[in-house]
Amino acid sequence: MTLAGRTVAVVFGSRSVEHEISILTACQLMPVLAERGAHVVPVYITKAGAWLSRPEWCQVAPFRGELPADGDPVSLDLERGQLVVGGGSWRARPRRLAAPVVFPCTHGPLGEDGTLAGLCRLARIPCVGCGPAAAALVMRKTWCKRVLEAAGLPVVPGEAVAGGEGAAPTLAAAGRAAERLGFPVVVKPDSLGSSIGVTLVEDPTGLADAVELARAYDTTILVERAVPGARDLNCAVKRRAPRASAVERPLGRGGILSYADKYAPHGKLGGGAIGPGAPAAAKPNGPLGTGELRELPAQLPPGLGDRVQQLAVAAYDACDCAGTVRVDFLQSADRPEAVVVNELNPIPGSLAFYLWDATGVDFGTLAEELVREAIDDSPGPQLTLAGNLLRTGLGAGSGAGG
Numbered sequence: 001m002t003l004a005g006r007t008v009a010v011v012f013g014s015r016s017v018e019h020e021i022s023i024l025t026a027c028q029l030m031p032v033l034a035e036r037g038a039h040v041v042p043v044y045i046t047k048a049g050a051w052l053s054r055p056e057w058c059q060v061a062p063f064r065g066e067l068p069a070d071g072d073p074v075s076l077d078l079e080r081g082q083l084v085v086g087g088g089s090w091r092a093r094p095r096r097l098a099a100p101v102v103f104p105c106t107h108g109p110l111g112e113d114g115t116l117a118g119l120c121r122l123a124r125i126p127c128v129g130c131g132p133a134a135a136a137l138v139m140r141k142t143w144c145k146r147v148l149e150a151a152g153l154p155v156v157p158g159e160a161v162a163g164g165e166g167a168a169p170t171l172a173a174a175g176r177a178a179e180r181l182g183f184p185v186v187v188k189p190d191s192l193g194s195s196i197g198v199t200l201v202e203d204p205t206g207l208a209d210a211v212e213l214a215r216a217y218d219t220t221i222l223v224e225r226a227v228p229g230a231r232d233l234n235c236a237v238k239r240r241a242p243r244a245s246a247v248e249r250p251l252g253r254g255g256i257l258s259y260a261d262k263y264a265p266h267g268k269l270g271g272g273a274i275g276p277g278a279p280a281a282a283k284p285n286g287p288l289g290t291g292e293l294r295e296l297p298a299q300l301p302p303g304l305g306d307r308v309q310q311l312a313v314a315a316y317d318a319c320d321c322a323g324t325v326r327v328d329f330l331q332s333a334d335r336p337e338a339v340v341v342n343e344l345n346p347i348p349g350s351l352a353f354y355l356w357d358a359t360g361v362d363f364g365t366l367a368e369e370l371v372r373e374a375i376d377d378s379p380g381p382q383l384t385l386a387g388n389l390l391r392t393g394l395g396a397g398s399g400a401g402g
Contacts, residue, residue, distance in 0.1 A: 003368055004037035007100045009083055011116060013045040016108035017196055017217065020063075025350055026105035027060040032363045033103070034058065038371070041085065041097060043074050045106070051075070053085050081124040101371050103128045104347060108192055112347045113139040126378035128370045129323030130346040138319050138344045139191050141222050151318035153311060154340040156330065157181060158224035160190060161211075170221070174211045175204065177223040184226040187211060189218035200226060227340065229333025233298055235308050236352035237316040238324045240369060244309035245355035249298035296358050301337055308339060315341050322377065323370055326352045 010033070012026035013019055023044075030040045042057040052071030056062055072086045077096065087094030102125055104116045114135035120127035130138065137143050142160040149155055159177040161170060178185045178201070187210035188198040197217040199210035214221040236245035298305070312327040326348035329339045345352075351370075353363040361369075 002037040003033065003371060006038050006371065007041060007097050008033050008038045008103050008371060009041045009043050009097060009100045010103045010105055011043045011045065011111070012105040013047070014106045014108075014111040014116075015045070015047060015049055016106065016110055016112075017192070018107035019047055021349055022105055022107045022111070023063050024060065025107065025347075027058070027063070028350055028353070028363075029103065029105060029367060030058040032367050033371075036364050036368050041083070041100070043083070044068065044071065045111075076119065076123055078123045083125070101126045101128065101374055103371065103374075105351075107347060107349065109139075113191060124378070126374040128374040130321050130325065134320045134322065135346045138321065138325070138346045140220075141188070141190050141343055142220070144319060144344060147318055148315055148341055151314065153315055153318065154338075156186075156224045156227060156340050156342060158222050161221050161223060162219070170215060171208055171211050174221065174223050175207055178204070178207060181223065181225040186224045186226050187214050188222050188224070189214045190220040190222045192217050227330040227332050231331040231333065232342075233300075233308055233329040233331055233339060234326055234352075234355065235312040235329070236324055236326045236348065236355040237312045237321070238356075238366075238369070239322060239373060242359055242361065243313050243316075244359075245352065245361075246297045246358040247300065247305050247308050248355060248358075249295040251293040251295060296354070304337060304339070311339070311341060315344060319344060321346065322373065324348065324351055324356070324366065326355070 010026050010030050012022045014022065016022065026042065030042060033040050040058055042053055042055070044052050044054075044057055046052065046069060047067065048069075050069075051074035052068065053074050054062075054068070054071045057068070057071070062068060075084045075087075076082075077084055080096075083097040083100050083102075085095045085097065102116070102120050104111060104127065106112050106116060110116075112135065114130070114132040117127050117130060117135050118132035121132055129135070137147065142158070145155050145158060159181065161173045161177060174187065183204070184200060184202045186198065186200055187207070189196070197214045199206070199213055201207050201210045211221060232250045233247055234250065235247045237243055300308075308329055311329070315327050316325055321344070323346070326345040328342040328345065330342045331339050351366070353366055356366050357363060
């Protein structure tokens with residue numbers, strides 16, 4: 001199988017605190033799609049919200065200095081279901097991308113949260129990954145937790161604290177939630193990833209700073225009971241067999257796995273070196289070397305790996321996911337055999353390709369499978385009725401129904 005003759009628009013960046021991580025994911029994916037024969041069109045959404053494209057943005061090098069601010073403008077033709085590149089000046093004639101597939105590599109709000117998938121649905125353009133409803137559900141941790149609980153899956157006990165009413169009431173509500181759950185607790189934004197804005201709070205004295213940090217990123221925060229000596233376990237899931245990937249254990253510096261542990265463990269983004277004393281199984285996060293260390297496959301008690309994979313598939317199906325989704329678990333140090341679902345990532349960093357590669361599914365095979373899945377699931381015929389019912393007198397003399 002190849003993607004010859006297929007145009008794939010890889011969308012990345014966006015107005016998100018995970019902007020730079022999105023660039024890394026996209027620049028890992030685009031050469032792989034090109035190797036499979038696809039015509040790859042990079043669509044970079046700047047931090048200001050401009051949609052731009054340049055052929056050289058398929059590689060990470062142009063992003064290593066100042067982030068680009070100039071390029072061919074990209075627009076969406078909603079009527080024809082096409083992306084249009086160029087046309088920003090008399091010299092740049094617009095180029096319509098016929099029958100494109102959008103491959104989102106955005107992370108965080110305004111992209112991963114179903115907004116981009118919804119835009120593609122509106123334009124009837126196939127879009128890789130979760131649909132609008134599933135992506136929105138999964139990105140809201142409190143909503144997702146309720147669905148998983150209803151499906152009988154083990155989750156971390158927690159309570160949502162809605163923001164918007166001011167710092168003092170929010171802190172008071174978070175304090176009441178923490179008292180009910182019992183310290184230590186974890187405070188985090190409700191709709192964000194990459195461990196941004198997450199704080200482990202040991203006692204009430206640390207709660208104010210944690211709430212302030214989380215509120216800087218989201219209007220709703222989540223207060224969760226801390227899992228004793230929590231260890232992270234991750235497993236990716238997709239629709240076609242093999243459904244579940246190998247299980248990994250990300251390795252941090254202790255405590256909760258932080259943004260620095262994931263992306264800058266050696267002082268800067270993109271370090272990639274493995275420090276002295278790292279386990280032999282520890283590996284950097286793929287070819288761009290974002291630096292995260294991991295134990296892959298994770299060394300687990302007998303049968304626990306299978307259970308994690310089963311729970312991951314169950315969580316994926318309960319939320320009606322599509323594409324490749326990473327399901328994150330927490331393992332208690334007191335009871336290593338006990339794991340709980342922490343969260344789902346609808347567009348995981350690096351698309352979790354390294355987990356699939358360890359399972360025997362190489363990145364090219366994964367990318368092609370996801371593109372073909374999006375095409376197969378693309379919206380069907382237009383759901384409108386022929387003619388104009390208003391010409392028959394519909395609604396005359398009475399209120400319109402719904």
